[in-house]
Amino acid sequence: DDATKISGPTKCDSCLMMDSDTAGGANACGYGKEVKVFGGSGYDFSKSSWIAAKGIETEEVAGLSTAEHCRHFCATTKAGLFVFAPKSQGIGRCICKEAYAHPMCFPVYQDSVDDVSGPVLCEGSTCGKLKEYYREQKCCGMSDKQVKLMSQR
DSSP, X not given: OGGGOOOSOSSOOTTOEEEEEESOTTSTTOSOOEXXXXXXXXXXXXXXXXXXXXXXXXXXXXXXXXXXXXXXXXXXXXXXXXXXXXXXXXXXXXXXXXXXXXXXXXXXXXXXXXXXXXXXXXXXXOHHHHHHHHHHTTOTTOTTOOOOOGGGO
């Protein structure tokens, strides 16, 4: 029965924005707050004076070679967004940033050659979670009611 068949890619890369920075200066709400900066083995943080000037926590880590590694490291912080610069000092740098609190902070992504960015948590929702959220927002019988998106709670 065709109604039970599902097709599509086995892995969706839509959570990674290639050649993009996130929470940058083009955003209507300004730069996103940097939470932590990770650098690959041997990364010299002093070459980026803005890091120290802002008092951002840094950590040198082994195994920082992909955007997925960056996402993993940022998941250990309170960050909601990340940007991975694979060519920074030929070693790689990962910047973990807070997500914007306001839903009108756009654009979230902007052009940045060779960088890869995205959300720290890259997952969909379930019907159960949507149903629970629908009840929490008291939407029953109020189809025109404005609510925050689930990811903005």
